[in-house]
Amino acid sequence: MKVQLRVNMNEALFLRNPEETDLGKKIIKHSILLIHKNGFESFTFKKLAEESGTTEASIYRYFENKHRLLIYLVAWYWSWLEYQISFQTNNMADPVSRLKKVIRLLTTTVEDDDTTAYVNESLLHQIVISEGSKSFLTKHVGEDNKLHFFKPYKDLCAVIGGMILACDPSYKYPKSLASTIVEMAHFQNFFMHNLPSLTDFGVKKEEKEIVAFLNDLVFTSLNKG
Amino acid sequence: MKVQLRVNMNEALFLRNPEETDLGKKIIKHSILLIHKNGFESFTFKKLAEESGTTEASIYRYFENKHRLLIYLVAWYWSWLEYQISFQTNNMADPVSRLKKVIRLLTTTVEDDDTTAYVNESLLHQIVISEGSKSFLTKHVGEDNKLHFFKPYKDLCAVIGGMILACDPSYKYPKSLASTIVEMAHFQNFFMHNLPSLTDFGVKKEEKEIVAFLNDLVFTSLNKG
DNA sequence: TTAAAATGATAGTAAAGCTATCATAAATAA
């Protein structure tokens, strides 16, 4: 059985839906390759046009600017990950195992998902680690938020917050703990690889150490170690 | 008694030391005002020159580019904060009270410090919250790290890591917990004001709620609630 | 008081970040 997974994106994020045309899919595909390779700062629509075999003008027909494209990619990732989480924790009865599974899914390297042909989830995961925060750390975060650009991220955190309460209904900070888990899953990864003295994982540099740290952090808070 | 505080900065961060000239101090002062007002993305040396009453060329004599200036400001802030912490926790015998004090200093609004004439610490604190991560979330983080640009941040985290161990010598993740505290002190603040559904502080929006969350997070982990 | 250093004034260049126009190709509706 071959299924094709399609992520429903906020229409305000694009001018023309990139999922509906060959060119649009090429733009998404090569934007991931290019941002992963050179970073978001040196990423331009001109370079993307060359890589995608099209013109700058054509890219502007899909996305207003490169920041919107970044938000699109990050939002796509969070939507996809929420789906992965719901799929992989489906029917898990024990809330503690379920939350542990989520921490593992958030923290460990993502394999490329063949059900989404033009998105390399593994590279996108690394982009979200290094560039994801830039999608909201702007002066226009308020307006972007009004347009619901961060809904996938907020939905995911809400789901995790619910799982936290399922483990400990009396816990007072489920939302903040959820956003802490998500942010730290990524920041500790970035630090481990780039500023290792900020972590306790500098020697082995293994993701499962981050998982152990987050498990310890979360489940001592929830009194369910 | 009037003391003047001077932060010793890494010489590789600038071409000419801004602390040694009137123009240099003006550049620092107005860069803080301008980045605070319009954000780092729309901040340019041309605008900064106009605000500082000088020319673009003169600014380039102090800083190679605007990213270096951002790193300078952020590094200055962490150095200054580490000094504040050492000053304000000096002679505190109890490691738990000391760590709690540090969490409060990290999290709550900073008052402008008159011993540093041309730096508005309160505005700089807000810049570090919204723009600080951009100083290291780049493709050249490795080279910048080799030049020790992030030493003040790492030193501060190391100090906090030591305080964590003083509370609980058997705790396994002092460095990661330290960087988690520092990052979350800022991210939860940013979320509270801009994406409040990611926190549990959206109603009252008070910094002391973040302090309470971090205290809970840290001291349940350290078994010293 | 003279030389060195810092700043100002001005110019210029390459690239980034767009917008506009028109021709052509492909899809679709009449």
Place this chain on the structure above:
DNA sequence: TTATTTATGATAGCTTTACTATCATTTTAA
């Protein structure tokens, strides 16, 4: 099938950003 809308390509151009260079002038230090 033909007409027509729609998508893309090709090209041009404009403003701003991010620098670099030069030379005159002012300030400072020996």
